[in-house]
Amino acid sequence: MSKASNDKTPNDGLANSIHTPGNSTIDQTMSAPQSPTTNHAPTSEEQAILVHLALADMNRSVLSQNGTNHSTTLLPQFTPPLNGGFPKVHMSHSTQIFDHLDNRVLLTWFQVEQPKFMDRVFDHSRRDIAERATIIVEHVHANITTIAESTHHDALPVHVFPPQPQGGKGAKNFPIGFLVHRVSNETKNLLLNQCIWSMTDLTFEALPFNCTHPPELLFGSTGFTTLDIVTILQAISETWTQDNNRYCIEEFFSKCSLPDDELIYKATQDFITSCHVKLLDFKITGGLLVPHFNILTTSPTNDAKTWTDLRSYLSTLNYPTSLDGYRTVTALFTCQICHSLTHPQGLCLFPLVPHWNGLKVGNRNNNNTPHQIGRARGSRPGQNI
Incomplete structure (x- = not known):
């Protein structure tokens, strides 16, 4: 997904954005990830994600019963990092960021080239994320672009892809993770090192595209x-x-x-x-x-x-x-x-x-x-x- 134009008013920008479903601009077609190939052999890291996801239901059942040193003080719209780090977000299992994601979408995301990472937004329910995915993508895109341009003035257009639930619109459960790519390793490391990024219009947690250590x-x-x-x-x-x-x-x-x-x-x-x-x-x-x-x-x-x-x-x-x-x-x-x-x-x-x-x-x-x-x-x- 290409970067939205800065010359449009906010309302026009959302209405005409290439992130909006149904927009058939050439840019969107060219920049969207290719359909997954059926003969793709998952890497060891991708296979680990699949193994953890296979056990996600059991985990949910149990519970229901080094990067470049940049300072975000140059970006005053973001909450500054804390000494000792932000409070920890505890999840049910180590691949929860991929929960309820359509399998075809997950396979496509596997084949998106690095650097890439996942983004979990705060303050929204899973259903809210599914129903307002286009708007949330715009906010994620705008804020990550601001961070990327603070490290590289000639940064490439950031691409953000929304999740699609397994089962489509009739799904009972919805994913919460967005895929972000086409950022430099420097920008990726900056985002992952601080992890929590809070602005007035959006707060998100940047997570690596892999299996994290089992939750505490x-x-x-x-x-x-x-x-x-x-x-x-x-x-x-x-x-x-x-x-x-x-x-x-x-x-x-x-x-x-x-x-x-x-x-x-x-x-x-x-x-x-x-x-x-x-x-x-x-x-x-x-x-x-x-x-x-x-x-x-x-x-x-x-x-x-x-x-x-x-x-x-x-x-x-x-x-x-x-x-x-x-x-x-x-x-x-x-x-x-x-x-x-x-x-x-x-x-x-x-x-x-x-x-x-x-x-x-x-x-x-x-x-x-x-x-x-x-x-x-x-x-x-x-x-x-």
């Missing part, structure tokens, strides 16, 4: 009567280190690429000790505090099946405490601002970022949930991570 988020828990995360972490550690459970964890790691018993033992130990707990302390209507906990850990392997099977197994275990109850299954929340699965919209940390240009809590027109209403009544934001 394992599952959510409720049912405990304490707010002490040390007590919860102790219950989890004691459960995982029980002989039968530890043996099962070692069995999962033995099925991936770890070559000997010593490395399997070390991987198991590292996995258990990396576990950490985050308190989600929102209040329901009436000001009652109902503690929820997110359980996170670091996987020692990128093997898709090992990580998925292990996560599924651990999510079914009971985690009793001596005096404070035991863990019950709880569905995770989906933030309407950043799409993270660790909190509802009212507990999102991004609006608390200094000089945040994106959506603020309370500015959205959709109805608040009791959890979001409770957050506005005085939950402690310093503990919500």
Whole structure:
């Protein structure tokens, strides 16, 4: 998709843009990616994406129960990067950016040449992205062009391609990732290094076109009567280190690429000790505090099946405490601002970022949930991570 003309008014530009579906300009035909070839042999990285996507449904089921050093201070319309980085967006699996994408489109995107990366927009639901794809593409295109021109004054026209859902207009689930390409490696690295780019008209997260490391988020828990995360972490550690459970964890790691018993033992130990707990302390209507906990850990392997099977197994275990109850299954929340699965919209940390240009809590027109209403009544934001 070619760069939209700067000589048109905003309304005319959108109406006549080559990003608009149905526009039959020559430029659009020439610049659109070629149809996928049936004999395309996926690379190892592309094959890894397909393997992870094949396990996406299981992951969703579990949860429902170095670049060039540029400074964005030269671009004041963007929220400046934070020391230590922006809050982390937690997804259900390592290829969620490709979820629900039409297979033919995914194969076409595989064959688009590098440099390329993925773009996940904030503040929009999946259906909203599908229905307003043309407008969102224009915003993504304009802002990435601004960033590209800050690194190269003679930058090539940026190309942005919207997702198409598997099943077409009648699909029940919609993808959220946009493909961006025809940028220099310098621009790509700049975008990926900062990751979060927030403007008044759009906020997006730049992600590499590959399988990221398995997400840290394992599952959510409720049912405990304490707010002490040390007590919860102790219950989890004691459960995982029980002989039968530890043996099962070692069995999962033995099925991936770890070559000997010593490395399997070390991987198991590292996995258990990396576990950490985050308190989600929102209040329901009436000001009652109902503690929820997110359980996170670091996987020692990128093997898709090992990580998925292990996560599924651990999510079914009971985690009793001596005096404070035991863990019950709880569905995770989906933030309407950043799409993270660790909190509802009212507990999102991004609006608390200094000089945040994106959506603020309370500015959205959709109805608040009791959890979001409770957050506005005085939950402690310093503990919500």
